[in-house]
Amino acid sequence: xxxxxxxxxxxxxxxxxxxISEQLRQGIHSGIRVGVGSEFEQYRHYxxxxxxxxxxxxxxxxxxxxxxxxxxTESNLHIRLILDLSGSMNYVENGFSRLDYAKNLLASLAYLxxxxxxxxxxxxxxxxxIEQKVSPTxxxxxxxxxYLEEEKAHGTWPLESLPDALSQGRDRELVxxxxxxxxxETEWENLVAGFRHPRKELMLIQLLGEQELDxxxxxxxVFRDLESNQEFVQDGKSVQAEFKKKFKTYLDExxxxxxxxxxxxxxxxxKTPLSEVVxxxxxxxxxx
Numbered sequence: 451x452x453x454x455x456x457x458x459x460x461x462x463x464x465x466x467x468x469x470i471s472e473q474l475r476q477g478i479h480s481g482i483r484v485g486v487g488s489e490f491e492q493y494r495h496y497x498x499x500x501x502x503x504x505x506x507x508x509x510x511x512x513x514x515x516x517x518x519x520x521x522x523t524e525s526n527l528h529i530r531l532i533l534d535l536s537g538s539m540n541y542v543e544n545g546f547s548r549l550d551y552a553k554n555l556l557a558s559l560a561y562l563x564x565x566x567x568x569x570x571x572x573x574x575x576x577x578x579x580i581e582q583k584v585s586p587t588x589x590x591x592x593x594x595x596x597y598l599e600e601e602k603a604h605g606t607w608p609l610e611s612l613p614d615a616l617s618q619g620r621d622r623e624l625v626x627x628x629x630x631x632x633x634x635e636t637e638w639e640n641l642v643a644g645f646r647h648p649r650k651e652l653m654l655i656q657l658l659g660e661q662e663l664d665x666x667x668x669x670x671x672v673f674r675d676l677e678s679n680q681e682f683v684q685d686g687k688s689v690q691a692e693f694k695k696k697f698k699t700y701l702d703e704x705x706x707x708x709x710x711x712x713x714x715x716x717x718x719x720x721k722t723p724l725s726e727v728v729x730x731x732x733x734x735x736x737x738x
Contacts, residue, residue: 454724458546458554463595466554466724467561473725474562474732494518528569528586528621531556531594534629535576539603541630543659543720551657551720552628553598558728559626564591569621572597575629577605623650626731631656631704631715639707646712653731654708656717662697663719 451473457466496505496516504518533556539549556572563570572584572594584593625645631638631654645652701717708715714734718727 451723451725454551454554454721455545457724458550463553463557463598464561467557467595470554470558470725470728471561471565473723474729528571528623529559529563530571530573530623530625531560532573532575532580532625532627533598533601534627535574535601535603536606536629537604538630538632541659541662543661546720547603548630548657548659548720549601549603551724552655553601554724555655555727556626556628557595557598558724559731560591560594562728562732570594574601576603621649623647625650625652626655627652628655628657630658630662638704642708642710642713646710648712650712652713653734654713654715655727655731656715657720658717659720664694 452469457469460466460469494517496518506517506519509515509517533552535549539547539552541548560570560572569586570584570590571582571586572590573580573582574597575581583597584590587593629638633639642652642654705715705717716727716730716734718730
């Protein structure tokens with residue numbers, strides 16, 4: 451199985467998405483929905499309660515087995531993919547950045563959504579505004595890959611207002627937001643509160659590096675704020691205990707405050723294989 455670094459170094463989001471999809475398909479099906487539709491997908495054994503009209507009688511005449519045809523269903527789910535492009539997404543660990551990881555993750559999710567016929571749209575949060583870059587069309591997947599390839603992270607992101615189109619609507623929606631979810635005050639909490647809607651499920655993917663989680667540094671280091679670019683020199687060991695305590699407190703409080711209906715926070719280490727993260731997202735997707 452290719453490592454995250456090997457996948458990211460391919461520098462080809464389409465190929466990366468296909469590789470990750472193939473990893474998911476090894477074993478349990480990746481979560482693509484099947485049911486009654488127009489395009490044949492696979493057979494399964496008849497179960498009590500199935501419509502007898504769906505039995506393939508020609509197959510029965512050859513094999514003596516009652517098999518039902520299944521096909522991919524036409525989905526009425528709209529998946530909104532949102533990428534944080536603030537400067538802290540440039541954090542680098544083990545040879546790749548948080549942004550690199552996020553791009554490959556979103557490309558994989560877009561690919562799976564494309565395979566199962568979901569409507570796809572893509573947004574970025576940068577320089578204090580949310581911008582829609584891709585609308586739901588038959589070519590959304592290809593356009594999402596195009597924009598992801600070119601994205602750069604920089605600056606801060608205090609948001610003045612939430613676009614009405616994101617907080618309203620009647621369609622079933624799954625909003626997948628990828629960020630580090632680091633905030634100075636309550637910026638993320640306010641934003642999540644504005645997104646909440648009975649027909650929307652918010653899945654917040656928090657990407658953090660191992661050093662952010664464990665902070666096992668010794669010696670003098672130059673620490674730089676990736677949003678403000680301010681730098682200072684500090685002995686890593688001397689601030690380790692205080693940093694870990696404060697950071698754990700922050701993460702615990704964020705988790706508590708985001709325990710809301712239709713909101714799921716999935717905290718991910720950048721060392722976690724991308725395929726495992728995609729599988730976790732698929733397993734946690736329960737939109738009613």
